[in-house]
Amino acid sequence: MSSRPVAVVTGGSRGIGRGVVVALAGAGYDVVVNYASNADAAAEVGKEVEARGGRAHLVRADVSRAEDRRHLVDETTAAFGRIDLLVSNAGVAPSVRADLLEAGEESFDRLVDINLKGPYFLIQLVANTMIAQQAAGRVERPKIVVISSISAYTASVNRGDYCVTKAGLAMTAQLYATRLAEHGINVYEIRPGVIETDMTGPVKARYDDLIFNQGLTPIRRWGQPDDVGRAVVAVATDLLPFSTGQVIDVDGGFHLRTL
Ligand SMILES: NC(=O)c1ccc[n+]([C@@H]2O[C@H](COP(=O)([O-])OP(=O)(O)OC[C@H]3O[C@@H](n4cnc5c(N)ncnc54)[C@H](O)[C@@H]3O)[C@@H](O)[C@H]2O)c1
Known part of the structure; x- marks a missing residue:
């Protein structure tokens, strides 16, 4: 069994997942x-973990498939014997942004499967x-982090399917926070x-304009994967022990209402 805490990302x-992995490796995971x-990109990230003194185990799994999810957990247990932290980050945008009055069911089903179910x-x-691992004394106060989006509460009528999945994910976090509190x-x-x-590459020019010219966010810059990585490390290392179901906005102040 690993003597260091173990995270599954x-x-x-x-993208963001890579930033989270690297930040966690730097924090001793x-x-x-x-x-x-x-697989090549995953291997590169694995090298970054090792450069920070951690061990990396790469697991190919499609989170939308039940047997792959089981494989991911079994592989983790076989490799490290413990799970101290799950970061549920994988997600997709619609392949084509389509208006709410025209968008099809195929994209909806794909996004629900990957982003929510x-x-x-x-x-x-x-x-x-x-x-089970807590009962066996293998882990103490494990944690779960859900990466949702400002789309959980921001209506974008050209990707309603994405917004719906992220709103559902926000409730998923609240449900599990409520149910798992008794287990610490x-x-x-x-x-x-x-x-x-x-993910934001295809809309870079539009967002450049919104951020730098139109004041989309009070903090006028793009967010970086490491911004999310730092937030994950903060909760992973128990800096918010009396908070659960907490929403942590990593958005440059996007959520602020101003007048
Ligand atoms: N980039 C943003 O501005 C932004 C904003 C808010 C939320 N998010 C969310 O953050 C998460 C990461 O986004 P990103 O910007 O890094 O995107 P990205 O496209 O760069 O990376 C997405 C990652 O998810 C993986 N993935 C996709 N489908 C998968 C599946 N079925 N099974 C396993 N892995 C799968 C991809 O391989 C990739 O590693 C997503 O959930 C996204 O919705 C992104």
């Missing part, structure tokens, strides 16, 4: 880097594993704003 091979398809049942599986497992929802990753 879904979608850890790039061994990390399971889950990836959907790009996958995390909902992965958290269930990991929570049960954590409860805190659950946090981290809500990123506009973060510079592959």
Whole structure:
């Protein structure tokens, strides 16, 4: 069994997930880097973990598939013997942004499967594993972090499917926070704003204009994966022990109402 705490990060091979993995490795974690398809990118992230003194285990798994979620948890237990932290980060945007009055069911189903149903049942599986590992004295006060989005409460009519999944994910965090409190497992929802990753690449010019010319966010810069990584480290290292179900906005102040 690993003597260091162990984190599982879904979608850890790039973007926000990569930032979270690297930050956790710097904070003393061994990390399971889950990836959907790009093994080379995951291997690069694994090297970054090792450069920070941690051990990395790479697991290919599609979070929308039940057997893959089971594989991810089994692989983690086989490699490290414990799960101290789950960061449910994997998620997708619609392949094509479509107006609410025209968008199809195929995109809706895909996003629900990956962004909502996958995390909902992965958290269930990991929570049960954590409860068993606590009873066996392997872990103490494990934690769960859900990466949602400002889209949980911001209506974008050209990607309603994405917004609906993120709103559902916000409730998922509240549900598990409520249910798991008696087991000493805190659950946090981290809500990123506009973060510079592959996901926002296609809309970079538009967001550049919104951020730098139109004051979209009081803090006038793009968010970086490391901004999210730091927030994850804060909760992972028990800096918010009396908070659960807490929403942590990592959004440059996007959520502020101003007049
Ligand atoms: N970039 C932003 O501005 C932003 C803002 C708010 C929230 N988010 C959320 O943050 C998370 C990460 O986004 P990102 O910007 O880093 O995106 P990204 O596209 O760069 O990375 C997404 C990651 O999820 C993985 N993934 C996708 N489908 C998967 C599946 N079925 N199973 C396992 N892994 C899968 C990908 O392989 C990739 O590693 C997502 O949940 C996204 O909705 C992003």
